[in-house]
Each structure stands twice: as structure tokens, then as C-alpha cells.
Amino acid sequence: MKSQAKVVVIGGGVVGASVLYHLTKGGWKDVLLIERAELTSGSTWHAAGGMHTVNGDPNVAKLQQYTIELYKEIERISGQSCGVHITGGLMLAGTRERVDWLKMAQARGRYLGMQLEMISVDEAARLFPLMDKAHFKGAMYDPIEGHVDPYGVTQAYAKSAQIGGAEIVRHTRVMDLKARADGSWDVITDHGNVHAEHVVNAAGLWAREVGRMVGIELPILAMEHQYLITGDMPELVGKKEQLHAIDFEGELYTRQERGGMLLGTYEKAGVPWSPVQTPWDFGQDLLPNDLERIAPSLEVAFQHFPALAEAGIRRIVNGPFTFAPDGNPLLGPVKGLKNFWVACGVMAGFSQGGGVGLALSSWMITGDPGADIWGMDVARYGDWTTLAYTNAKVRENYSRRFSIRFPNEELKAGRPLRTTPIYEQLKDKHAVFGDYCGLEHALWFAPSAASAQDEFSFHRSNDFSHVAAECNAVKDSAGLLEISNYGKFEVKGPEAANWLSRVMANRVPAVGRIALTPMLNERGKLIGDFTMCRIADEHFFLIGTYAAETYYMRWFERQLPPVGVSVRPCAMQYVGLSIAGPNSRALLQELVRDDLSSTAFPFLSFRRMEIGMVPGYVGRVSFTGELGYEIWVTTDYQRALYDLLMDAGRKYSLRLFGGRALNSMRVEKSFGTWTREYRPIYGPLEAGLGRFVDFKKNEFIGRAAATEEKQHGGALRLLAFKVLDTDSDAIGDEPIWHEGKVVGWVTSGAFGHRVQHSLALGYVPTALASATSGFEIEIIGNRHHAQPLTQAAYDSSGARMRSVTQTQLPTR
Numbered sequence: 001m002k003s004q005a006k007v008v009v010i011g012g013g014v015v016g017a018s019v020l021y022h023l024t025k026g027g028w029k030d031v032l033l034i035e036r037a038e039l040t041s042g043s044t045w046h047a048a049g050g051m052h053t054v055n056g057d058p059n060v061a062k063l064q065q066y067t068i069e070l071y072k073e074i075e076r077i078s079g080q081s082c083g084v085h086i087t088g089g090l091m092l093a094g095t096r097e098r099v100d101w102l103k104m105a106q107a108r109g110r111y112l113g114m115q116l117e118m119i120s121v122d123e124a125a126r127l128f129p130l131m132d133k134a135h136f137k138g139a140m141y142d143p144i145e146g147h148v149d150p151y152g153v154t155q156a157y158a159k160s161a162q163i164g165g166a167e168i169v170r171h172t173r174v175m176d177l178k179a180r181a182d183g184s185w186d187v188i189t190d191h192g193n194v195h196a197e198h199v200v201n202a203a204g205l206w207a208r209e210v211g212r213m214v215g216i217e218l219p220i221l222a223m224e225h226q227y228l229i230t231g232d233m234p235e236l237v238g239k240k241e242q243l244h245a246i247d248f249e250g251e252l253y254t255r256q257e258r259g260g261m262l263l264g265t266y267e268k269a270g271v272p273w274s275p276v277q278t279p280w281d282f283g284q285d286l287l288p289n290d291l292e293r294i295a296p297s298l299e300v301a302f303q304h305f306p307a308l309a310e311a312g313i314r315r316i317v318n319g320p321f322t323f324a325p326d327g328n329p330l331l332g333p334v335k336g337l338k339n340f341w342v343a344c345g346v347m348a349g350f351s352q353g354g355g356v357g358l359a360l361s362s363w364m365i366t367g368d369p370g371a372d373i374w375g376m377d378v379a380r381y382g383d384w385t386t387l388a389y390t391n392a393k394v395r396e397n398y399s400r401r402f403s404i405r406f407p408n409e410e411l412k413a414g415r416p417l418r419t420t421p422i423y424e425q426l427k428d429k430h431a432v433f434g435d436y437c438g439l440e441h442a443l444w445f446a447p448s449a450a451s452a453q454d455e456f457s458f459h460r461s462n463d464f465s466h467v468a469a470e471c472n473a474v475k476d477s478a479g480l481l482e483i484s485n486y487g488k489f490e491v492k493g494p495e496a497a498n499w500l501s502r503v504m505a506n507r508v509p510a511v512g513r514i515a516l517t518p519m520l521n522e523r524g525k526l527i528g529d530f531t532m533c534r535i536a537d538e539h540f541f542l543i544g545t546y547a548a549e550t551y552y553m554r555w556f557e558r559q560l561p562p563v564g565v566s567v568r569p570c571a572m573q574y575v576g577l578s579i580a581g582p583n584s585r586a587l588l589q590e591l592v593r594d595d596l597s598s599t600a601f602p603f604l605s606f607r608r609m610e611i612g613m614v615p616g617y618v619g620r621v622s623f624t625g626e627l628g629y630e631i632w633v634t635t636d637y638q639r640a641l642y643d644l645l646m647d648a649g650r651k652y653s654l655r656l657f658g659g660r661a662l663n664s665m666r667v668e669k670s671f672g673t674w675t676r677e678y679r680p681i682y683g684p685l686e687a688g689l690g691r692f693v694d695f696k697k698n699e700f701i702g703r704a705a706a707t708e709e710k711q712h713g714g715a716l717r718l719l720a721f722k723v724l725d726t727d728s729d730a731i732g733d734e735p736i737w738h739e740g741k742v743v744g745w746v747t748s749g750a751f752g753h754r755v756q757h758s759l760a761l762g763y764v765p766t767a768l769a770s771a772t773s774g775f776e777i778e779i780i781g782n783r784h785h786a787q788p789l790t791q792a793a794y795d796s797s798g799a800r801m802r803s804v805t806q807t808q809l810p811t812r
């Protein structure tokens with residue numbers, strides 16, 4: 001084994017081998033893969049090898065498409081067969097809700113260029129005669145589905161990488177990792193050490209243990225997974241290979257394996273494997289079978305596919321593989337560690353392995369993953385993903401692998417975990433809570449405890465009239481919203497202003513003022529949007545998306561100079577309440593000594609104030625489109641502040657409102673939000689944030705690319721649409737049609753209660769940005785006319801939000 005390498009990849013499963021291949025493909029030749037046993041000695045060797053393109057996250061779906069297309073390439077380079085069988089696949093729906101879900105998946109596939117087709121039960125049975133039609137209501141056909149040989153695929157990646165210059169060392173275990181001061185690594189193995197510039201943790205079943213070598217606890221857990229192979233079946237003799245089929249109601253998948261069928265289940269009572277420590281002596285081993293555990297699924301399988309009941313069982317496989325809490329991979333550089341990368345938690349290595357390898361290698365070589373991989377970024381998790389939390393969430397995710405998640409469905413496992421001081425008070429007011437980064441936050445308020453739950457649906461549900469009342473209260477009088485679930489950062493030091501001016505695209509505000517600002521990467525793409533508040537010359541308070549806290553901190557740490565400025569995440573040290581609506585000024589004025597008139601405290605002001613006895617920061621901003629204030633206090637004061645505002649609010653018809661009302665109101669205002677309208681695939685001009693980029697100031701990150709975008713206009717435009725004649729609202733990821741062709745996708749949708757119609761935000765090509773007609777948005781299989789709006793649906797002039805008068809404005 002060599003003693004020096006540019007990169008050491010730890011782990012020779014399908015993921016490590018793919019990363020190695022893609023590094024060589026990207027031009028890095030001095031790369032070494034270290035495998036503790038033979039290649040495929042983790043989850044890979046006993047996988048069922050199934051692959052498909054459909055995924056709930058369109059960006060992950062794209063990487064799955066790429067993976068499947070890649071097999072021809074590595075077969076050609078390596079001469080090694082991947083054993084690819086493209087059979088096509090069926091997703092079988094047993095309920096009306098599942099048919100709706102499939103229609104939505106099909107629609108999402110349209111703008112990804114997928115050829116998914118909704119077919120009748122009769123057509124499905126013609127394609128897959130083993131099914132009993134009586135149990136199904138519809139199906140979706142995907143021509144690009146099939147299976148591969150897991151060993152062949154891994155070898156093909158490995159051989160292609162070796163042809164490209166990589167070295168692979170087997171039977172060598174990485175025992176420890178030691179960081180050097182310059183950010184390089186000493187990789188300590190049982191056969192000597194290697195000094196490497198970069199280390200990639202692709203250790204699959206042992207990725208958690210390799211993480212511990214560098215002091216991190218990766219949120220992954222292995223689950224036992226069983227599939228069985230039946231005896232030979234006369235029904236298959238002389239026939240074309242059977243399709244892959246997923247039967248959601250049975251929580252199972254099936255495909256042909258030689259003369260029989262392979263049947264796998266994601267049973268409800270899934271069992272974690274090695275929940276704390278993966279044994280190092282586990283190799284190409286299997287776990288004991290537990291047929292009883294999967295008996296409920298088998299019963300359904302034998303009813304839905306009667307021939308299987310007669311076929312007998314030839315072999316059962318029970319093997320472990322790893323999951324992150326949301327089932328998506330963990331990918332990318334780890335915050336706080338230089339040149340340490342992860343590619344783990346990959347639960348569908350044969351659909352995702354290629355895309356994961358491509359994204360990680362691009363990130364390492366060019367500094368950018370080259371695709372929107374937010375849904376897979378290791379930085380989407382933070383400190384709340386403790387071992388036990390991960391355990392609860394992974395078990396839940398496993399048990400729901402084939403369950404529908406409705407847009408208004410909040411998952412239950414691991415809750416309540418994090419609460420703010422006013423949690424019980426909000427509960428007493430019948431709040432229906434959601435969970436965001438493990439933190440409970442109010443979605444809407446029900447009239448009674450008994451009605452404080454969502455009826456899950458793809459359509460408008462039982463919250464509709466209550467959310468409407470909340471929006472109307474904000475429009476007509478005043479509303480109170482808890483806003484603790486934002487990310488907050490304190491930036492301090494003599495260099496703070498200069499640094500922010502370089503990292504953020506907008507101008508740094510004067511003391512006492514707020515600037516809204518995008519944050520761009522070197523390619524001029526959006527990697528954040530912040531409310532930047534200046535407390536003092538050398539002291540700033542940034543407000544952004546909480547889920548991206550680690551993601552932002554990873555970027556900030558990379559940009560920080562050695563001295564002169566410090567950044568501290570303080571999301572839970574400062575919690576907040578926001579009041580909004582025409583009465584909000586009068587209400588707050590009763591509690592503070594400061595003059596809140598628009599002359600003394602205009603829109604976009606920020607100042608320390610005492611609200612009654614409570615010290616806090618007050619910002620005059622608005623995400624609702626009404627006159628509004630955000631009040632930030634240290635956590636110990638939140639309860640007193642809440643009581644104070646609620647008491648004083650009685651006179652002003654103050655009403656609590658939640659996240660669903662806020663979403664409706666921000667869509668009415670065409671205000672975008674991170675992970676929906678703002679993602680690293682869009683430029684600021686495309687996203688409608690051009691006015692927040694200050695080209696007149698000093699050099700800032702992304703300036704050259706943003707200038708180019710301004711000159712050429714960018715490829716896409718974010719538009720707002722009024723969706724006509726619909727009784728369901730868009731939720732995001734629906735296709736946008738123009739004159740019969742799919743041209744874009746929806747990022748957010750909502751019913752606008754103040755404007756009384758359905759709304760959607762979404763991206764279309766710039767060339768269509770000024771088209772005034774011909775648009776349709778597909779919602780649950782139906783295309784609805786959509787009228788593009790040239791300005792925000794609600795109060796387009798911003799007069800209400802900038803309100804200068806004390807008195808209540810007339811309502812529309």
C-alpha cells in the first residue's frame with residue numbers, strides 16, 4: 001500500500017467504488033480505496049439489486065436516472081458485466097389515495113423527462129399476470145426499472161477506477177484517523193499508515209464507527225431487511241421476464257429471480273441492527289430469518305399474487321443496511337472538519353450509488369456538487385439527531401417506506417423532543433403542531449382540543465376554515481405567531497461588517513437598520529437568504545432558515561478570516577414572537593417606551609427595546625405582507641413576553657396564527673423561502689432577488705457570475721400564478737405546462753385567503769416569463785388554467801406592510 005495519496009476512500013461497497021471511479025473520471029488519479037475485507041463485504045453483497053428512477057425528491061430522482069444510465073459506461077470501460085435486466089416496473093395502487101399519489105409522482109416525472117404512465121388495472125394485469133385485479137384500483141408503469149448484479153456493479157466501478165489510475169487495497173482495516181494542522185489526514189490502518197489530503201467515509205454499515213474516529217455521530221442506523229426467493233413457478237415457464245412490481249398496501253416489492261419470484265418487504269415492525277456499535281467481525285454474513293415478522297406482508301402478498309402462495313420458499317435473506325432519518329443519503333463535507341467527506345446512509349445503492357459518486361467527486365474536485373443535492377447534504381442535520389432520535393426516526397421511516405405521506409401529515413416518532421417555553425400555552429390554545437428540526441411549532445389553531453388534529457388529505461382539509469380565520473385576523477386586526485424556528489447567528493468583531501459585505505450580496509445595513517440579502521456561491525447561485533440586522537458597528541444579528549444552520553455554518557467557517565470576526569449560531573438562545581396586522585403598531589406601542597411611528601421606527605428598522613420588563617430586539621419586518629414586528633428575546637423571557645402581548649392584544653382583537661397561515665400569506669406576497677424558491681440551482685435574478693444584489697458595492701462572493709446573469713438574463717424565472725377552477729391547491733413539484741408542453745415546476749402553492757383564490761409560485765424558462773396566457777398547472781392529475789401575475793397577488797405596492805399610519809387600514 002502506498003504511504004501517500006490525494007484521497008483515501010474508506011470502504012469498498014457499491015458507494016465507495018462509485019466515488020473512486022468518479023474521482024478518476026474527474027481527473028484525480030492519485031486515489032486509494034481501502035477495504036477491510038473483500039469488495040462488497042457490507043450491505044452490498046446480499047442486496048436484491050433492484051433499481052428505479054422514482055423518488056419523492058425530484059433532485060434525488062435525477063441522480064437515480066443518472067445511475068441507471070451509467071451502467072453501460074462502466075461495463076464498456078471495465079469489460080465487467082453489471083448483470084443489468086431492464087424489465088420495466090409497475091407501482092400498484094390499492095386505494096384511491098394511492099392513485100392520487102401515483103398521479104402526482106407521474107406529474108413530477110414529466111419535467112424530469114421520465115416516461116411514467118398511468119395505466120388501468122386491466123392493463124397492469126396484462127403486463128403482470130401474477131396479480132389478482134380485485135385488490136387494485138390503478139397502476140403506474142415505468143419503463144426504466146429493473147435489477148442488476150450487486151457484485152458485478154461494484155466490480156465494474158472498481159475495475160473502471162483502476163483503469164483510470166486508482167489503487168484498491170483489500171483486507172486492510174482503517175483503525176483511526178488523525179487530522180494534521182494543515183487539514184490533511186493520517187489514515188491509520190492495520191497494515192501501515194497513509195497520509196492523505198482528503199478522506200471519504202464510504203464505510204456503509206460501519207460509517208457511524210468511522211465517523212466516531214473523527215468525533216462525529218452520523219445520524220444513521222442499520223435496519224434488518226428480509227426478502228425471500230420462491231421455488232420455480234410453472235406460471236413463469238416460457239414467459240418473458242416478469243416486471244418489477246411494488247404493492248404499496250402489502251408494503252412489498254417483487255420481481256423475477258431465475259425460475260421463481262423474489263419478494264421483499266418493509267414491514268411495520270422493523271428491527272434495527274446493531275443500534276449502538278456495528279461489530280467489526282461481521283462480514284459476508286446473514287442474519288437469522290424471522291418469517292413471523294414479515295407474516296402480515298406475506299399474507300397480503302399471497303392474496304394479491306395468489307401463485308406465490310403455491311410456489312414455496314427456496315431461500316430467505318435477512319441482511320442489514322443503513323438509513324438516515326429521512327431515508328436519503330448523507331453526502332458532502334462535514335462542518336468543522338477540513339477535507340473530511342461522507343458518502344453514506346445510501347439505502348438504494350443500485351439506484352443512487354452512481355449519482356452519489358458523481359456529486360461527491362464533483363464537490364471534491366470543483367468545490368461544487370454540480371447538482372442540487374440539498375436533500376442529501378449531510379449538513380441538513382444538526383445536534384438534535386442524537387443516537388436515540390435517529391433510532392426512532394429511522395424505524396418510523398422504514399415502517400413507512402411504502403406509506404403515503406400526505407402534504408399535511410406530520411410524522412410522530414421522536415416527538416415532542418424540543419419545545420420552547422410557550423409550548424404548553426400554545427397547546428392550551430389547541431395548537432396543531434409540526435416538527436421542524438425536532439422542534440415543535442404551531443401550524444394552526446383548532447377551536448377545541450378534540451378537533452386539534454389534521455385529517456390527512458391531498459385536498460383542502462379540516463384546517464382550511466381555521467387557517468382562513470387566522471389570515472383574516474392578520475389582515476383586519478392583529479395576529480401573533482411564534483417564530484422561534486428560524487436560524488439565528490450573531491456576527492461580531494472589528495472585521496464583521498467587511499466580512500459580511502464580502503459574503504452577502506446586498507449592502508451591509510447601517511446601525512439600527514435591516515437589509516434583506518441573498519448569499520451566493522462562487523457560481524453566483526443562491527446558497528442562502530438572510531435578514532441582516534445591525535445592532536452596533538461591530539455587532540450583527542442574522543436570521544435565516546433553521547434547517548440550514550449547519551449548512552450555513554459550514555460555509556461561514558470556510559470564509560472566515562483568522563482574526564477580526566466571529567460567527568455564533570444562536571437559534572435556541574434567541575426565540576421569537578411576531579405580531580402582524582394593522583393593529584400591531586398600536587398594540588406594541590402600549591408596551592414600549594420607544595416611539596414606533598414610521599418616522600421614528602420605519603420599515604426595516606431594528607433596535608434593542610424593553611417590552612414591559614422584557615429586554616429584546618425588535619425588527620420592523622413582515623413576511624405576512626401586513627404591518628408587522630418581530631421580537632427576539634433570550635429564551636428565559638419568552639413566556640413573559642407572550643403573556644404581555646396576549647394581555648395587551650385583547651383590546652386589539654389579537655389572534656394566534658400558525659405556519660400554515662404564514663405560508664398562505666407569503667405566497668400571496670410572492671415571498672420565496674429557502675429550499676423551495678431559493679436553492680443552489682437558481683441565480684438571484686432568476687429567483688426575483690435581483691434588487692437585493694448590490695453591484696455598486698465592494699467585491700463579494702458570486703459577483704462575477706451574478707453580473708453575467710444580469711447581462712444575459714438567466715435561464716429561468718420565478719413566476720406567481722393564480723390557479724383557476726381548482727378545489728385543491730398546489731403543494732410543490734407539480735409540472736407547469738405552456739401550450740401543451742411541460743415547461744417548468746411549481747415550488748410552492750397555497751390558497752390565498754386574503755385574495756380568495758388558489759396560488760402557485762414556480763420556475764419557467766425566461767423566454768416564457770412575459771407570456772400572459774397558455775399556462776396550466778397539473779394538480780393531482782388535472783390540468784388547471786393558471787394566470788401569470790405580473791405583481792404580487794396581495795397588496796402589490798407594499799403599502800400595508802410599509803404602513804405609515806397608526807389607524808386601521810380599510811380591508812379589501
Ligand SMILES: Cc1cc2nc3c(=O)[nH]c(=O)nc-3n(C[C@H](O)[C@H](O)[C@H](O)COP(=O)(O)OP(=O)(O)OC[C@H]3O[C@@H](n4cnc5c(N)ncnc54)[C@H](O)[C@@H]3O)c2cc1C
Pocket residue numbers: 010011012013014015016034035036037038039040041042043044045046047048049050051172173174175202203204205206207210225226227317318319320321343344345346347348349350351352
Ligand atoms: C437484504 C437487502 C436487500 C437490498 N436490496 C436492495 C435493492 O434491491 N436495491 C438497492 O439499491 N439497494 C438494496 N439494498 C441496499 C444496498 O445494499 C445498499 O444501498 C448498499 O449496499 C450500500 O452500499 P455502501 O457501499 O454504502 O455500504 P456497504 O455495502 O456496507 O459497504 C461498506 C464497505 O466498507 C468497508 N469498511 C467499513 N469500515 C471499514 C474500515 N474501517 N476500513 C476499511 N473498510 C471498511 C466494509 O467492509 C464494506 O465493504 C439492500 C440491502 C439489503 C441488506
